Amino acid sequence: MSDLNTEEKILEAAREVFIAKGLDGARMQDIADKAGINKALLHYYFRSKEMLFQKIFLEKGRELVQVLEQVVGTNLSVREILAMLIDLESDKLDQEPLMPLFVISEINRNPAKLLQVPEIQACRQCLKKLALQIDLEKEQGKIRKELQFQDVIMDVMSLMHFPRIGKNLFVEMLYDRDKVDFAKEVTRRREHIKFVILRSLEP
Amino acid sequence: MSDLNTEEKILEAAREVFIAKGLDGARMQDIADKAGINKALLHYYFRSKEMLFQKIFLEKGRELVQVLEQVVGTNLSVREILAMLIDLESDKLDQEPLMPLFVISEINRNPAKLLQVPEIQACRQCLKKLALQIDLEKEQGKIRKELQFQDVIMDVMSLMHFPRIGKNLFVEMLYDRDKVDFAKEVTRRREHIKFVILRSLEP
DNA sequence: AGTTTTGTTAACCAAATGGTTAAACTTAAT
DNA sequence: ATTAAGTTTAACCATTTGGTTAACAAAACT
Known part of the structure; x- marks a missing residue:
């Protein structure tokens, strides 16, 4: 995981969390933790939970x-x-x-x-x-x-x-x-x- | 729905909401609204969301x-x-x-x-x-x-x-x-x- | 009729959560 | 070296949400 750039780290973590817990059950903090980065970075790269989710869902x-x-x-x-x-x-x-x-x-x-x-x-x-x-x-x-x-x-x-x-x-x-x-x-x-x-x- | 007693009204509403949205996506307020009762009554009859959910899940x-x-x-x-x-x-x-x-x-x-x-x-x-x-x-x-x-x-x-x-x-x-x-x-x-x-x- | 028990409500509370901000750090260009 | 741009963080904010409380109403019991 650590050899990926930040954006890919986020996406990979988001895949895991969204697939395991669904949109409603997923926590932005969990995704950040799994990616090993600060929660604010999720919004820096993908604006909102909904938009990050959309990426993975599509x-x-x-x-x-x-x-x-x-x-x-x-x-x-x-x-x-x-x-x-x-x-x-x-x-x-x-x-x-x-x-x-x-x-x-x-x-x-x-x-x-x-x-x-x-x-x-x-x-x-x-x-x-x-x-x-x-x-x-x-x-x-x-x-x-x-x-x-x-x-x-x-x-x-x-x-x-x-x-x-x-x-x-x-x-x-x-x-x-x-x-x-x-x-x-x-x-x-x-x-x-x-x-x-x-x-x-x-x- | 209205000819049921309160407990059954809650259970029926909970079935619908939990099955449609899952545990994470379900809102106690939605269940109360669908049952046509006050939210506090849910806790009066079933203590917690988790316990109400458990009833339906089992x-x-x-x-x-x-x-x-x-x-x-x-x-x-x-x-x-x-x-x-x-x-x-x-x-x-x-x-x-x-x-x-x-x-x-x-x-x-x-x-x-x-x-x-x-x-x-x-x-x-x-x-x-x-x-x-x-x-x-x-x-x-x-x-x-x-x-x-x-x-x-x-x-x-x-x-x-x-x-x-x-x-x-x-x-x-x-x-x-x-x-x-x-x-x-x-x-x-x-x-x-x-x-x-x-x-x-x-x- | 009066009293206790059960049922019901509005208002409130604390925790969790998505999202923001402003400052700090890094990198690369000038 | 200085600046500017992009990247990262800790602290903060507003809202949502599960849950509680205290007062009130309706039965049930005496």
Whole structure:
């Protein structure tokens, strides 16, 4: 942390605190402490809590749809796209598993924020392409006719994100709290998710 | 609201405010206003914000695992149990789609809270029964051998909860914001989820 | 009817919190 | 060396917020 310039130190601390506590729970003093600087510097660099928060929220909002956008942009088959999506998204989530919970929580507190992430509209466009590709493969008999592309996307996102954001609950309910290595379980689930998703495509 | 006694009015208002804003974002004054009473009455009935919150959190924590516990307690086949779980849980979530987001967010802010919901331990026991039933049906060749019971549970919960808590994001990304009836989409998805889950069991 | 208990309110309080200010320190240009 | 600009800090301020108090009202009890 100490080898970063002040602005980056603040941003890194803000990421941690906002993601862990949310906008309401985050304290400017905590961010300053974690960054190892005086609280007034936060305002010197970012004017207000709201503006600092906005920086982080937009950044993480983008990240949330980035992989999806990236992977749909390729010219692969639907099955290849989905498998790639699962792998890349998993890699990213392993770094910051609670990031989607942060973004979704904040969107629910104030849905208008969502519209300030233009990448979501861009992603929308990309997804239309995927919808076409799915229609095509339906015609070719490769994908079951009843499948809606919205469902596939929601399925993949759900299966990847929800176990991570609900980690504590699932560890307590489904595993032996002291013995389980949940990170390993999540890694193992990659193949399971691919299996479930790809099977759901079969005609 | 006005036909309830004061204590129930407070609890109902607290449910709404805590679920919408979380512990940190909730204001005692907002709860009092929504209940139509003086703020001091909140403390008269529940001593502190923390204690009022605890009441709601425990109640909702219980509700989150209640259906699972109830349905696993029956003597049905695994497929019947899962189909029933999806139907009952959907009915409940239609009433309060953001409740799981509330519980999970608060658990992440303070994981120790989780241990104060004894129903989760009870649920744990019930799930062992389901695990045995799954093993049995694996022996009988009804379920694919590689399937782990933890995965089925996480799959069902994920597919049901995540689209609801991410509603705003999904509507923006996948649908025509102005035209879509997301409630209808969620209802339609019931059958889709059953399909995906039941297919994932097939040997 | 009178008295005690329970319920309810307005006014108030102390702590926390986001934000400001003015001075001090650092760096680089002149 | 002097100045000017940018950076950093301690002290301070105003507001919000959870919580308290004391007086008042309404039941419940005698």
